[in-house]
Amino acid sequence: MSDIAASSSSFVRRELVPERPAPVKTTGILGFLRTRLFNSPTNILLTILSVLLLWFTVIPSLKFLLVDAVWTGADRNACLAENAGHPVGACWPFVEAKFSQFMYGFYPELERWRVNLTYVLAALLLLPLLIPRAPAKGLNAGLFFIVFPVVAFFLLHGGGLAGFGVSWTAGFLSGFIDSISGGGRKLISVGETTAVVGVLLGLLGRLVVLLGSALSLLVWPLVWLRDQIQASSRPLWTDFAATAAIVSVLLLLLNGGIRTGWRALTAGLSIFAGIGIVIAVMGLDRGGFPIVDTRLWGGLLVTLVVSVTGIVTSMPVGIALALGRRSTIPLIRIFSIMFIELWRGVPLITVLFFATYLLPLFLPGNFSVDGLVRALVGIALFAGAYMAEIIRGGLQAIPRGQSEAASALGLSWGKTTGLIVMPQALRHVIPSLVNSFISLFKDTSLVSIVALFDLLGSLHASFADPVWATPTTLFTGFAFAGMIYFTFCFGMSRYSLFVERRLNARQRN
Numbered sequence: 001m002s003d004i005a006a007s008s009s010s011f012v013r014r015e016l017v018p019e020r021p022a023p024v025k026t027t028g029i030l031g032f033l034r035t036r037l038f039n040s041p042t043n044i045l046l047t048i049l050s051v052l053l054l055w056f057t058v059i060p061s062l063k064f065l066l067v068d069a070v071w072t073g074a075d076r077n078a079c080l081a082e083n084a085g086h087p088v089g090a091c092w093p094f095v096e097a098k099f100s101q102f103m104y105g106f107y108p109e110l111e112r113w114r115v116n117l118t119y120v121l122a123a124l125l126l127l128p129l130l131i132p133r134a135p136a137k138g139l140n141a142g143l144f145f146i147v148f149p150v151v152a153f154f155l156l157h158g159g160g161l162a163g164f165g166v167s168w169t170a171g172f173l174s175g176f177i178d179s180i181s182g183g184g185r186k187l188i189s190v191g192e193t194t195a196v197v198g199v200l201l202g203l204l205g206r207l208v209v210l211l212g213s214a215l216s217l218l219v220w221p222l223v224w225l226r227d228q229i230q231a232s233s234r235p236l237w238t239d240f241a242a243t244a245a246i247v248s249v250l251l252l253l254l255n256g257g258i259r260t261g262w263r264a265l266t267a268g269l270s271i272f273a274g275i276g277i278v279i280a281v282m283g284l285d286r287g288g289f290p291i292v293d294t295r296l297w298g299g300l301l302v303t304l305v306v307s308v309t310g311i312v313t314s315m316p317v318g319i320a321l322a323l324g325r326r327s328t329i330p331l332i333r334i335f336s337i338m339f340i341e342l343w344r345g346v347p348l349i350t351v352l353f354f355a356t357y358l359l360p361l362f363l364p365g366n367f368s369v370d371g372l373v374r375a376l377v378g379i380a381l382f383a384g385a386y387m388a389e390i391i392r393g394g395l396q397a398i399p400r401g402q403s404e405a406a407s408a409l410g411l412s413w414g415k416t417t418g419l420i421v422m423p424q425a426l427r428h429v430i431p432s433l434v435n436s437f438i439s440l441f442k443d444t445s446l447v448s449i450v451a452l453f454d455l456l457g458s459l460h461a462s463f464a465d466p467v468w469a470t471p472t473t474l475f476t477g478f479a480f481a482g483m484i485y486f487t488f489c490f491g492m493s494r495y496s497l498f499v500e501r502r503l504n505a506r507q508r509n
Contacts, residue, residue: 064089064472065479079470090476091468098462102480105298105453114155114289115301121148122308130495132502145312151278156297156305160288244272294372298453300484305372306379306454307441313380314440318387323417325392336388343385348446351378356450375447383440390432394425427503434496438489455481 025031037047068089070079077083079091095102104112125144128134154160248268255264297305324336343351355378356371398421406416426433448457459477462468 064475066090075467076470076473079468079472088470088472090479091470091472092476094462094468094470094473094476095480097468098465098477101458101462102299102455104301105458106296107298107301108290108292108296111158111290111292114158118152118155121151147274147278154288156292156301157294158289158291244269247272294370295451297372299458300455302372302447302452302454302457303441303444306376306444306447306452309376310379310383310440310444311437313376314383314387317380317384318391319422321384321388322391322395325388326395340385340388343382344389348379348382348443349449351382352446352450354378371450372452375450375452379440379444379447383436386436387433390429390436391425393432394427394429395421397428398424430496430500430503434492438492441488441492442485455484 024034036043038044066089068087069092070084070088070090071092073079073091073093076091078093079088081088100109100112104115107115122144125140125148128140129137129144134140248265251264251268321336321340324332325340327333327336352375355374359374360368402420402424403416406420411419444454445456447454448460453461459481462477463474
């Protein structure tokens, strides 16, 4: 027992244990430097190289753009080194003097409020779509993708709906009436001819004559409506009222009649009322705004029109081609494959040249398409071919069991694709889609080759002004354009990351 006590007493420490060194700090600036930049010889070398790269690139850029820059002046003399008294960097008075040209091109100065109003309407309709918690997404999307392009066209291009009443409803009624009347006259002539053959054929001929006369009697309401439209002092509104009445009645009948069709009827009348308000406010019944030819458009206006139109229209084209390439119908599948491979096999410059210079040669002599519209169609189809392959990759990532489960529940192919397969496929390819959007936004600069002055085209045109010919004018203009492109592209990139995080968080929950 004493041996055990003696042996145990030998383990009693009679002096304090020395203090341990403090743990390595992993938070704050020092912790970040220690754990991320200087935690290994390789990272130390990469950090030093990165610092040197930033020192020889960022510092001279900031010095050129801010420190040595000239901020005020009336002409090139303010941006010359001998007048400034120091090495001159960016010549910002040049940007200030040419700012309106960069934004609007050669758009008439008195009409530029229409461009600004278009920008404001686009922002007011786009921001609620980008905010996830904003209400009335369906109505907002309809206004942005359907109503806004029409309003923007009449705002930017000008013109009105003069002659629309006569050329649309009245023209349609005239053609319809002529066809029916001509058919009735033919029936009458056939009846009179067959009546000569014999008694039996004569009875049949009389029946045909009666049928032709009945058709002629049924035509008189349409004839009256056509005559009223053509004789009206304001044919547009008469045409508009007749169209609204006909469409509303059809909506009421096709949706169950008086019992269940009131909701569709109310929605149709509300849409026509909104269209009428827009026509009245914009004066489209009186000729609208002065027409501004698209050859006068330029600057950021053309860049945004081309890029937004290409991005918006390429999505449905890409979805249709992607679904067509996966179709089991050989004709649709072969057409989709040929379309995709053809448009992906040629550069965008070739597409623009063909749409601008060669396409008019294949059109009839009395038929012409605006140059900007031709470029928009070419860019939309070109981008749609690339979107098709991106979306097809997303569709292939969806397990077959998703479609089989939907079929087992009795869902049709359209509902299965629209509600189950396509939303998941698009979520998988968000990075690729946004990457294509950014690439398309930057590729709009190629339209300057076909005489469309986008932002870079207006920038090149401004360099020809001898009033601002200085050694730094060129670099200042490209720096300004680069900042604009970076702002839009970086904004799209950050928003795509936000959408990815939100969808991933919802999927985990």
